[in-house]
Amino acid sequence: MSEQELKALRVRIDALDAKVLELISERARCAQEVARVKMASLAEGEVPVFYRPEREAQVLKRVMERNQGPLGNEEMARLFREIMSSCLALEQPLKVAYLGPEGTFTQAAAMKHFGHAVISKPMAAIDEVFREVAAGAVNFGVVPVENSTEGAVNHTLDSFLEHDMVICGEVELRIHHHLLVGENTKTDSISRIYSHAQSLAQCRKWLDAHYPNVERVAVSSNAEAAKRVKGEWNSAAIAGDMAASLYGLTRLAEKIEDRPDNSTRFLMIGSQEVPPTGDDKTSIIVSMSNKPGALHELLVPFHDNGIDLTRIETRPSRSGKWTYVFFIDFVGHHRDPLIKGVLEKISQEAVALKVLGSYPKAVL
């Protein structure tokens, strides 16, 4: 019986694949038409905008709402993410710079957000990602901004003070770290463990318990740590799946992060303002005068209007000793009338207020 059944099922799958193929091609032709219409309606000297993050967020959301299984919502959205990425590449392949080298979590975040049909460019430091975007060499940049275990990524926050950037999206990634070794590593003689400082911090308790006397060496990225281990017999690296497979390392211990829900949030930076989708977040930088009650004054308009603050971070302003700026994220779009009112109220009290951007809440 089963041979016959299998055969029939495979015939059905082949027929379905032919339909899926035709539908994807039809969709891609539609995207090409979109490009044609956009080009035809350009004003003199106007640059076409092909990538629409707000539209993509809506497409993915609808896919998740309509999905009836058996594939899970996230899985289905991931497939559509890639289809859209390929369709957009027909209109215009996006250029995306990220905190490299290849194999970093930031690269994984970039692929999760934009899909794989982009031209990606690894940069050696967060600041270089900002500069690459500012110079117009790429359309977007991807940088880590906060980790659920270790808190803010200060380099990123400080870079916002130095560059005029628009935040156009966010993505969250579960971060799993492994202890990795190379072919030549003598696993009972490990005397050094390489990783990025953030990752060493995210695995501090595990390291204290398992390798209390081994030197922890902070390097520029997890991928760099994996690369170093390849040529050494007495060292190990802490890094994720991408770096492990890129450098052919094996896992001596898996998922060694101290908190099982360890996640990092990444931001997409560029120069494109994103219109509202109805489910957005806004990031601002505010500096207040150094007087009693300043922080209270800043927060009152949010409270009075029932606006959900998702994050508040303080950093030195870099323009005077013991003066600070606040990075605030909240739910809503800066074009919503309610949010507009709140921002006006704050700017009356603030020394400076800058809207870094409004963008769709992470869908995936």
Ligand SMILES: C=C(O[C@@H]1C=C(C(=O)O)C=C[C@H]1O)C(=O)O
């Ligand atoms: C097709 C368009 O362009 C791009 C491709 C999209 C898609 O494949 O669904 C969606 C938004 C844009 O990034 C569009 O503007 O609708």
